[in-house]
Amino acid sequence: MRPAGNGRWRKWLLWTLLLSAVVAVATGFWIQVDIRSPSLLNQTISSAFQTVRYRFERKDGAHTPYLIFENSKTSINRPLPLGIVLNNSVNEETVVLSGLIEGTSLSAGTALTATRWSLPARDLDKAFISAPENFEGVMEVIVTLYSSRQDILETKQARFEWNGSGKADKLPVTIAPDQRLSR
Numbered sequence: 001m002r003p004a005g006n007g008r009w010r011k012w013l014l015w016t017l018l019l020s021a022v023v024a025v026a027t028g029f030w031i032q033v034d035i036r037s038p039s040l041l042n043q044t045i046s047s048a049f050q051t052v053r054y055r056f057e058r059k060d061g062a063h064t065p066y067l068i069f070e071n072s073k074t075s076i077n078r079p080l081p082l083g084i085v086l087n088n089s090v091n092e093e094t095v096v097l098s099g100l101i102e103g104t105s106l107s108a109g110t111a112l113t114a115t116r117w118s119l120p121a122r123d124l125d126k127a128f129i130s131a132p133e134n135f136e137g138v139m140e141v142i143v144t145l146y147s148s149r150q151d152i153l154e155t156k157q158a159r160f161e162w163n164g165s166g167k168a169d170k171l172p173v174t175i176a177p178d179q180r181l182s183r
Helices: 006-027 038-058 121-126
Strands: 066-069 072-075 084-087 094-098 116-120 128-130 137-146 152-163
Touching: 066 137, 066 152, 084 121, 094 121, 116 121
Parallel strands: 072 152
Antiparallel strands: 066 084, 094 116, 094 137, 137 152
């Protein structure tokens, strides 16, 4: 004789394993679970469904946050506005700038290493970048946008330029013919 309820347990286990496999394929990773613990299995499946739901909601394009860049120039030893704007923000995203020249600093956020900086996306419009003293040239920086869940939403390249000619902060001057000095 078979114990009562044994057939239900097998059916539940079969459906749970099938559902786990579907969730694993949909989310792009495999879930390893101790089958002896049904509550852990249910918790893992619930977490996986939340991840899948979040990814499907964010891929519709209309609500996905994205960055807009503006190339920026200034003269040496002057701070430069970042020129990065975030559209469709939920104010919980983070931006990481990588590939900075050592000694570069930002007016907002936190230095992660000598060449990487992290800042909340809500501070992008207020942030300035300062190159090392007397730096003249172009900085090509990788900008990565992270969601509040630390998913990478976008990675792009930004360009910042400092020049020594001073053309960035001088206006052209014209002298009228009657203002010339006579000899």
